[in-house]
Amino acid sequence: MEDLTIDALLRTEFGKQGAKAVRNKKLVPGVIYGKHHDTLHVSIPVEDLKKILKAGANELIKINIKNNGEVGRKTALIKDMQKHVVTDELLHVDLYEISENEYIRMKAPVLIKGKAKGIELGGILQVVTRELNIRCLPKAIPKHIEVDVTELNIGHTLHVRDIKSINDVEFTDSPDVPVVHVMAPAKEEEVVQPVVAEAAVAEPEVIKKGKEAKEGEQPAEEAKDTKQAAPAAREKAEPKKEAKKESK
Amino acid sequence: MLMPSKVKYRKQQRGRMKGLSKGGNTLAFGDIGLQALGRGYMTSKQIEAARIAITRFIKKTGRLWIRVFPDKPFTKKPAETRMGKGKGDPIEWITIVKPGRILYEMEGMEKEVAYKALTSASYKLPFDTRIIERETVK
Numbered sequence: 095m096e097d098l099t100i101d102a103l104l105r106t107e108f109g110k111q112g113a114k115a116v117r118n119k120k121l122v123p124g125v126i127y128g129k130h131h132d133t134l135h136v137s138i139p140v141e142d143l144k145k146i147l148k149a150g151a152n153e154l155i156k157i158n159i160k161n162n163g164e165v166g167r168k169t170a171l172i173k174d175m176q177k178h179v180v181t182d183e184l185l186h187v188d189l190y191e192i193s194e195n196e197y198i199r200m201k202a203p204v205l206i207k208g209k210a211k212g213i214e215l216g217g218i219l220q221v222v223t224r225e226l227n228i229r230c231l232p233k234a235i236p237k238h239i240e241v242d243v244t245e246l247n248i249g250h251t252l253h254v255r256d257i258k259s260i261n262d263v264e265f266t267d268s269p270d271v272p273v274v275h276v277m278a279p280a281k282e283e284e285v286v287q288p289v290v291a292e293a294a295v296a297e298p299e300v301i302k303k304g305k306e307a308k309e310g311e312q313p314a315e316e317a318k319d320t321k322q323a324a325p326a327a328r329e330k331a332e333p334k335k336e337a338k339k340e341s342k
Numbered sequence: 343m344l345m346p347s348k349v350k351y352r353k354q355q356r357g358r359m360k361g362l363s364k365g366g367n368t369l370a371f372g373d374i375g376l377q378a379l380g381r382g383y384m385t386s387k388q389i390e391a392a393r394i395a396i397t398r399f400i401k402k403t404g405r406l407w408i409r410v411f412p413d414k415p416f417t418k419k420p421a422e423t424r425m426g427k428g429k430g431d432p433i434e435w436i437t438i439v440k441p442g443r444i445l446y447e448m449e450g451m452e453k454e455v456a457y458k459a460l461t462s463a464s465y466k467l468p469f470d471t472r473i474i475e476r477e478t479v480k
Contacts, residue, residue, distance in 0.1 A: 179367040179442030180379060218403055218450045279402040297432060299348045 098146050098153055102126075102136040104161040113186070122184045126157065126170055128191025134159065136189075143184060146172070150237055152202060157189065169193075169232070171200065192232045199266060201225040202236050204273060208244035212276035217248040220275045226254065227266040234262035243274050251275045343386040345435045346413050353417055353429055363442035371407045372447030373476045376460045380469030383436040384445075386412040392463035396446060399459035404451040409444045412437045439469065 105123060107115050113123045121137040136159060146155060152171070159166040174188035192198055203225055210219055226239055241257055255269035359381050369375050376392075389412060396406055412435035419430035439445070446463060448456050457473060464471040 179362050213403075216402055218405060220405075220449070297352065298346050300352055301348050301350050 098149060099156045099158065100138055100142045100146060101158045101160060102138045104159055105135040105137045108135065117183075117185070122187055124187040124189060126159075126168060126189045126191055128170075128193075129196070130193065131168075131191055138187065140184060143187060147175075152200070152235055152237055154192075154232060154235065155189070171198075171232075171235075194232055197229055197231055198235075199227065199229050200235070202228050202263075203238045205238040205240050206274065207240050207242045210243040210246040210274075210276050212246055212248040212250065215248055216279035217276040218279065219243065219246075220277050222251075222272045222275055223254075223267075226257075226273070228263050229266050230263045234260075236260055236263055241273055243276075246274065246276045248276050248278050343390045343435075344408075344412050345386055349413075349415070352415065352432060354415055357438070359438045359440055361440060363440040366409055366444055367442040369444060369447055369474065369476050370409075372405065372449035374449075374453070374456045374460070375409075375447040375474055376445045376463060376471050377474050378439045378443045378445055378467075378469055378471055379441055380471075381438075381440050382469045383416065384410060384412070384439045384467065385416070386435045388466055388468065389437075391466040392446065395462040395466055396448070396459045398462070399455050400448070400451065404456075405449045407447040409447060410437045410439065414438065444474075445471070 102124070103121070105112075105116065107113070116123045116137045119137075120140050122140055122143055124136050124138050125133060126136060127133045136157075146153060155170050155172070157168045157170055159168065168191050170189035170191045172187060173190040176185040176187075177183065178185055190198075204221065204223065206219070206221065210217070213219055228236070228239075230236075239257065239260070241252060243252060246252060251272045252274045253269060254265055254267045254271045254273060257265070257273065259265075363378070367377075389408065389410060393406070393408060400406060414436050415432040416434050416436045417430040418433045445467070446460065448459065451459075453475075460471075460473050
């Protein structure tokens with residue numbers, strides 16, 4: 095793991111307006127918190143933060159916090175990050191302060207290695223768990239957890255218990271948690287053009303309270319009566335037409 | 343076509359569609375997805391048309407997730423009808439899409455094929471979209 099260093103300024107502007115003012119200066123508002131220290135509000139240059147993110151999310155960061163000529167040093171990890179959903183602009187960053195001799199719990203990304211046997215037979219590799227929960231010392235934080243899938247056949251699943259153990263890293267997930275699965279090949283779906291494009295939209299059932307009849311439906315007894323009554327009504331209607339013809 | 347099986351009320355008010363998509367704006371299942379950049383109504387027909395466009399490219403190995411569901415009834419009065427006499431009848435089912443919403447997600451296929459599939463799906467939709475990929479570990 096390589097150490098990265100960034101400079102941060104102690105922030106005095108808070109809230110929506112304060113955060114906007116910070117972002118206008120090409121800085122990202124952030125917060126540093128940890129077990130043994132008070133929370134600090136900082137602002138970090140966007141470009142520096144982007145460089146760190148490029149290096150990887152699980153990197154230890156050395157932060158020089160500048161405040162009126164004084165410089166404080168802290169070591170932290172990126173705990174959380176907010177991005178704009180459309181522009182991908184960095185909006186806020188949470189940094190978790192760590193001490194070198196204390197175990198930390200965090201998530202490490204899964205890296206798939208190799209090509210599964212099942213894929214060559216037409217199976218589909220499904221990554222069920224993309225991040226694994228781990229517990230380790232800050233020195234031993236892995237960049238990623240390699241998962242070898244070459245032996246996986248169709249229908250086989252690789253669990254947390256099957257992953258090769260890493261020195262000084264403990265998996266805190268249950269050993270039965272599935273990580274990767276090779277599914278059987280799906281049937282190719284035939285694209286069928288709808289014959290009737292402008293079919294009338296069927297209306298779904300409307301949920302009503304009590305035993306009231308649903309809209310557009312008649313109560314069961316009434317419906318029966320109308321069915322029985324219908325032929326009789328037709329018979330009545332037909333003689334009238336005949337009578338009219340005769341009169342003409 | 344997608345539609346709810348049961349509803350509490352037949353008709354709904356139109357509502358507003360300001361702001362950005364608060365949920366469903368990150369890839370949850372697949373590796374590559376189609377994200378809305380504009381806002382508008384997406385009808386069940388459009389959802390189906392885009393799905394068909396994507397499935398033309400998916401062979402046996404690909405998987406597709408549809409991340410939107412049309413649960414809002416859209417009503418319309420008949421042509422040449424005078425105003426009044428109540429709200430029109432439901433004619434189709436829609437979903438409100440705001441910028442940032444993930445519409446489709448895919449997994450298990452070549453990147454180029456997935457791009458082609460999602461591009462052809464984007465032609466069926468009434469707003470701008472972009473293709474986004476999951477940030478992978480290197």
